[in-house]
Amino acid sequence: MQQAIERNVSYQPVIGLEVHVELATQSKMFCGCRNVFGAPPNTLVCPVCLGMPGTLPVINRRAVEFLCKTGMALGCDVAPFSKFDRKNYFYPDMPKNYQISQYDMPLTTGGSVRLASGKRIALNRIHLEEDTGKNIHAGTSMAASEYTLIDYNRAGVPLMEIVSEPHIATPEEAEQYLSALKSVLSYIGVSDVKMHEGSLRCDANISVRPAGTSTLGVKAEVKNMNSFRSVVRALRFEIERQTEALTSGERIIQETRNWDDARGVTYSTRSKEQAHDYRYFPDPDLVPLTLDDATLAQWREELPELPLDKRDRFIAEYGVSEYEAGILTEDRSAAEFFEAVARACGDGKQAANWMLGDVRRSLEKHSLTLATSPVRPAQLAELIRIVAAGQISGKAAKEVCDAVVAEGTDPQAVVAQRGLSQISDTEAVGAMVDDALAANPESVASYKGGKAKALEFLVGQVMKSSRGKANIDIVRELLRERLG
Amino acid sequence: MADVPMDINQVSLLARLPLTEEEAQRFAGQFSRLFEFIADLQRLDVSAVHATAQVIPLHNAFREDEIRPSLDREVALENAPDSEGGYFKTPRILD
Structure with a gap:
């Protein structure tokens, strides 16, 4: 009887995300090596990022600025006093045998990420650290490899860790969170947020608990998810795995699990407990950060309008639907392009129709993007005006649009060249x-x-x-x- | 030997410094003396002193975000026990 009742318990997931973001600075966090993806191995290294004895790290001011701007955009409190700590561990991806990170005094605390749905996911903290090198394991798996090759180009790249509270309710909500966060980061220009190049990486803490209860269950930390899609799949898998385990009376152990995208499962990394004793202590090579109000005010001043604010304003100002405004504001430069067209032609609704319809189709057809196409906002505005004035037919307008997008020719010139003028007399x-x-x-x-x-x-x-x-x-x- | 609030074997494991039984004994004794010094310090009244991680009267030592030349790869790899194809080469990493 007891068993039967337990089987009927429904479990709800509790999810928190840790997002690592490589900052788009010119140089590394503590040295002047170039910060760029894809260079030949070990060509962007120096005595500092190789952890040579006697070298001293110096904080990249721009990295601190980027982190603070991110914090301000997400409504976090920027700490008046902050410091760097050493996180000690032995692993060849960090040649110093420690990673410079922030332990108990992160640069920001609090704040939240606003989802497209309106829900806000609270943040715990954002801290600054350095990225590690990249290990390449020879052979088919880490266990089967005879040796490991290491590239330290990534070691010392400024890395920002954004830690959410465990307030994410579903895998889908986790995806919305990532998408909203990515959009904000890209708007403020602090990272190129390319998950496939590793400049945005996500680990998830997930546990399940009987619906309606408030005690947290034992969590698993899931790593190695390389796309939004794999985050959703890994979380779904974990919910099912943990729910099944609890339903059949098993005990969940706290552990780190890797996502295997090909097999669609997570597996335990069986990491040893003691490996997690990082013995943090303040880095004696680095002096603390105390950011003055004037600097913070200036950084705040430099923040652009954020994606969801822009979306809401587009709805109010140009009469576009929430759906249209959402797509139009996904990318900052595309949103600015749309707004320039809307202002120049005076018809936001039409501008949205063109941008989301024919312009999009033409871009796809010619394998272009708004950034690579020669089209200028004034040209699309002109096209919209001459269609409204009845100078060309709707059918001819599509042809003109395609030529404008592909070649950047003025619409009037296309109309004249191709004899597309409409007879309205x-x-x-x-x-x-x-x-x-x-x-x-x-x-x-x-x-x-x-x-x-x-x-x-x-x-x-x-x-x-x-x-x-x-x-x-x-x-x-x-x-x-x-x-x- | 005073009561040492740490496990010498755990410390040696984390530091990757294997100790002989005799060394473990000796270091445990030395650590316990260190803890005694700290216990002495704890008798001081520091209620008026701010906690700090640094005794240097400096903060915000920044560098501007400027690229400086990196090492030539040959130089970077010169002291490595082993390398291959421009990579540092280490024995297999056990998880």
Whole structure:
């Protein structure tokens, strides 16, 4: 009986994310080596980031600025006093045998990430540290490899760790959190947030507990998820694994588990307990940070409008839907492009339609992006204006749009070159209508006999004789008038 | 020997410094004296002193975000016990 009741317990997940973000500085965190992805191995290293004895680290001011700006954008409290600590461990990815990080006095605390849904996920802290080198294990797996190759180009790259509270309720919400965070980081320009290049990495802490209870269950820390998609899959897997274990009376142990994307499972890394004793202590090579109000005020001043604020403003200012505004503001430069078009043509709704419709299709067709296409906002605004003025047909407009996007030619020039001007002059169209009526007496008779369809045949005849250039609305209007 | 609030064997394991039984005994004795010094310090009234991690009267020692030349790779790898294809080479890492 007891068993049966337990089986009916439903479990709910409790999820917290730790996101590591490589900052887009020119140089590394504590030395002047270039900070760039993809250079030949060990070409961006120096005595400092190789941990040579006698070298001294010096803090990159820009990295501190980037972290503080991130904190300000997320409503965190920037600490008036902060310091760096040494996290001690032996692993060849860190040649000093310690990583410079922040332990008990992170640069920011509190704050939250606002999701597209409106929900806010509270943050615990954001701290600054240095990235580690990259290990390449020869052979098919770490266990099977005979040796390990190490590239220290990444060692010492400024790394920001954003730790959420365990307030994420579902795998889908975790994805929304990552997507919102990525968007903010990219807007403020502190990172290129490329998950596939490792400049944005995510670990998850997840436990489950009986629905309605408030005590936290035993958590697993899941690592090695390389895309938003794998985060969602790994979390779903863990919920199922932990729920099954608890349902069948097993005990969950606190452990680190790696996500295997190919097999779609997490597996225990069986790391030893004592390995987690990092013996943090303040780094004696680095003096503390005390950021003055004037500097913080200036950084705050430099923050751009944030994606969800922009989204809300687009809805209010340009009358676009929440969905459209969401897509338009995903990328900051695309949002700014849209806004320039909307302002120049004076019709936000039309600007949105074009940007999300034909412009998008043309970009895809020519394998371009807004950044790589030669199109300028003024050209799209001009296109929207001449369509509204009836100078070209909707069909011709698509052709013009494609040429503008692919070649950056002015719309008027495309219209002139290709003879796409629409005939909207009532007299000229009237003459064509009269010709069509005279040439097709049977259609005229059948329309008058009640066959409404005959009108469309006549419209077609006029469009054909004008080679598509007659303004179709005027053609239809004049035919109705004449047949009245 | 005074009561040492630390496990000498755990410390030696974490520091990757294997100790003989005799060394473990000796260091445990030395550590316990260190703890006595600290116990002495704890008798001082420091209620008016701010906690600090540094005794140097400095803060905000920054460098500007400027690129400086890195080492030539040959030089970087010169002291490595082993290297291969521009990488440092280590024995297999056991998890």
